[in-house]
Amino acid sequence: MAQVIEVKVPDIGDFKNIEVIEILVKPGDQIKVDDPIISLESDKATMEIPSSAAGTVKEIKLKTGDKVSEGSLILLLEASATVAAPAAAAPVAEKPAPAKSDKPAAVSAPAPVAAAVAPVIKEIEIKVPDIGGFKSVEVIDVLVKVGDVVKLESPLLSLESDKATMDIPSPYAGTIKKVLVKTGDKISEGKPIAIIDALIGGTPAPAPQTPAAAPAAPAKTETKPAPRVEPATGGSARIHESSDYRSSGLAHASPAIRKFARELGVPLDRVRGSGRKGRITREDVTAFTRAVMSGEQASGTSSKIVSLFESPVVDFAKFGPVETLALTRLNKLGSQHLHRSWVTIPHVTQFDEADITEMEAYRVSNKAEAEKQGTKLTPLTFLIKAVVYALKKHPRFNSSLAPNGEELFMKKYFNIGIAVNTDQGLVVPVVKDADKKNLYELAKELAALAQKARDKKLPPSDMQGGCFTISSLGHISGTAFTPIVNAPEVAILGVSKSSMKPVYINGKFEPRLMLPLSLSYDHRVIDGVAGAEFTKTLAEILSNIKELAS
Numbered sequence: 001m002a003q004v005i006e007v008k009v010p011d012i013g014d015f016k017n018i019e020v021i022e023i024l025v026k027p028g029d030q031i032k033v034d035d036p037i038i039s040l041e042s043d044k045a046t047m048e049i050p051s052s053a054a055g056t057v058k059e060i061k062l063k064t065g066d067k068v069s070e071g072s073l074i075l076l077l078e079a080s081a082t083v084a085a086p087a088a089a090a091p092v093a094e095k096p097a098p099a100k101s102d103k104p105a106a107v108s109a110p111a112p113v114a115a116a117v118a119p120v121i122k123e124i125e126i127k128v129p130d131i132g133g134f135k136s137v138e139v140i141d142v143l144v145k146v147g148d149v150v151k152l153e154s155p156l157l158s159l160e161s162d163k164a165t166m167d168i169p170s171p172y173a174g175t176i177k178k179v180l181v182k183t184g185d186k187i188s189e190g191k192p193i194a195i196i197d198a199l200i201g202g203t204p205a206p207a208p209q210t211p212a213a214a215p216a217a218p219a220k221t222e223t224k225p226a227p228r229v230e231p232a233t234g235g236s237a238r239i240h241e242s243s244d245y246r247s248s249g250l251a252h253a254s255p256a257i258r259k260f261a262r263e264l265g266v267p268l269d270r271v272r273g274s275g276r277k278g279r280i281t282r283e284d285v286t287a288f289t290r291a292v293m294s295g296e297q298a299s300g301t302s303s304k305i306v307s308l309f310e311s312p313v314v315d316f317a318k319f320g321p322v323e324t325l326a327l328t329r330l331n332k333l334g335s336q337h338l339h340r341s342w343v344t345i346p347h348v349t350q351f352d353e354a355d356i357t358e359m360e361a362y363r364v365s366n367k368a369e370a371e372k373q374g375t376k377l378t379p380l381t382f383l384i385k386a387v388v389y390a391l392k393k394h395p396r397f398n399s400s401l402a403p404n405g406e407e408l409f410m411k412k413y414f415n416i417g418i419a420v421n422t423d424q425g426l427v428v429p430v431v432k433d434a435d436k437k438n439l440y441e442l443a444k445e446l447a448a449l450a451q452k453a454r455d456k457k458l459p460p461s462d463m464q465g466g467c468f469t470i471s472s473l474g475h476i477s478g479t480a481f482t483p484i485v486n487a488p489e490v491a492i493l494g495v496s497k498s499s500m501k502p503v504y505i506n507g508k509f510e511p512r513l514m515l516p517l518s519l520s521y522d523h524r525v526i527d528g529v530a531g532a533e534f535t536k537t538l539a540e541i542l543s544n545i546k547e548l549a550s
């Protein structure tokens with residue numbers, strides 16, 4: 001029979017009749033000792049009251065606006081017989097904290113003291129947590145397999161709705177025993193994802209309803225980890241790593257809400273607070289997440305601007321027969337991403353030509369060697385090398401602009417994205433650490449990524465972390481084009497078809513193989529001189545095969 005514990009306001013110094021400004025838990029929540037349960041605010045300080053016991057919240061005994069003092073009843077907690085109710089932790093204050101005392105927990109039920117717990121392994125079924133009410137969301141990547149040892153919060157799955165992608169993190173550290181979903185499955189809240197042999201007690205794993213002395217037999221436990229949500233960006237799901245999701249630190253929110261927002265990947269500086277004095281509440285954070293997931297919350301400015309220019313609805317059937325073609329998910333994601341980049345980035349495109357006569361001779365003469373190594377040296381392989389060289393010489397091209405427009409994040413790694421057209425739409429797989437690979441290694445990786453893209457087998461991890469993108473139409477036709485920057489990168493190189501041209505060298509025209517280059521860049525970050533210098537560097541290195549092949 002479950003034991004019911006009354007959790008009361010502990011000693012909060014000399015403070016009396018303090019207003020409850022937020023209730024951080026709800027009936028049914030499983031909480032641990034020290035989890036914050038309410039926020040109080042006096043005119044001097046804001047403080048969070050941590051739970052003095054672990055268990056399931058049965059009933060909340062107060063509401064926001066109530067005034068409380070030491071001993072006021074906060075909630076009833078249902079604990080299993082073995083759950084300990086140790087001494088109350090001190091409240092966490094954001095501003096100068098009230099004086100603490102050494103008084104014991106304000107818990108009325110008998111409080112057996114928790115013994116030191118040796119780490120135990122428990123078999124636990126991990127389920128899909130609350131994902132903002134979304135149903136039947138597609139699993140686009142299963143990131144673990146049986147036998148994998150995962151850390152707390154390691155991503156287990158990637159899900160993708162029409163509007164957003166999200167990772168489901170592991171609520172436990174441990175070893176994956178069984179994987180219960182596969183790529184392509186449609187899942188909703190509560191669906192079992194995996195069975196884990198979770199390490200409980202000796203590691204920082206959360207322990208909902210974890211008894212002080214764990215049973216020897218495996219126990220099934222439901223979990224509610226928080227998903228991480230990010231707006232879909234057409235294959236460039238880098239938002240976690242980029243500054244988009246960095247909070248300015250100015251938002252008015254309690255430590256618990258900050259932690260909650262961090263777990264969800266929500267930037268607090270973009271959340272409007274509905275609480276007292278604009279304070280951000282838990283509901284505000286979940287509402288923001290829901291809005292991102294449903295596409296209502298696009299990238300700020302662009303969505304507003306775009307809505308000003310909504311296309312008129314035209315009945316084309318009035319003029320002749322029409323067939324309606326549904327766009328693929330990739331088409332839709334790609335078009336949103338490109339549109340956002342086009343609207344938010346002031347583009348300039350710089351054109352140049354590179355003399356690749358020697359490069360092409362080298363490529364042809366090394367065909368046999370490439371075949372021996374099981375690959376094919378394509379022009380793109382050399383272009384990746386050349387781009388890395390130019391990025392090292394012009395580091396501003398290897399940066400991203402902070403959303404507030406006040407800082408540049410200068411990257412010290414060289415990951416090159418390659419635009420690949422597939423029958424589902426455009427994707428941009430990324431060749432990681434291109435500076436550490438030779439021509440043959442680059443060629444092999446490029447071919448493998450392009451093949452995976454066409455087979456629809458590219459996991460999100462292969463499309464993340466790009467620094468600079470190359471889009472080549474050289475195998476088709478054209479003399480130049482104006483590619484759209486793949487935000488949050490700041491530049492992209494378009495490559496058109498090479499052709500023999502007469503070039504005036506040392507007093508006479510010579511036939512040379514010339515490669516057209518079109519460099520689009522973000523003019524907020526790169527000025528015209530830098531743009532011209534970058535393509536000049538590219539043209540020089542592309543015509544210097546010794547350096548290129550080294």
Ligand code: COA
Binds near residue numbers: 497
């Ligand atoms: N000028 C003239 N010819 C070119 C060229 C250029 N800039 N780029 C490629 N070619 C030629 C190649 O030399 C090759 O001819 P070959 O077989 O006689 O050597 C032919 O076009 C096909 O090239 P490809 O194998 O596609 O090489 P690549 O380096 O352009 O691309 C991959 C390599 C792996 C990315 C490729 O498989 C691929 O997917 N290409 C398509 C990329 C794409 O979708 N671009 C659209 C972007 S929106």
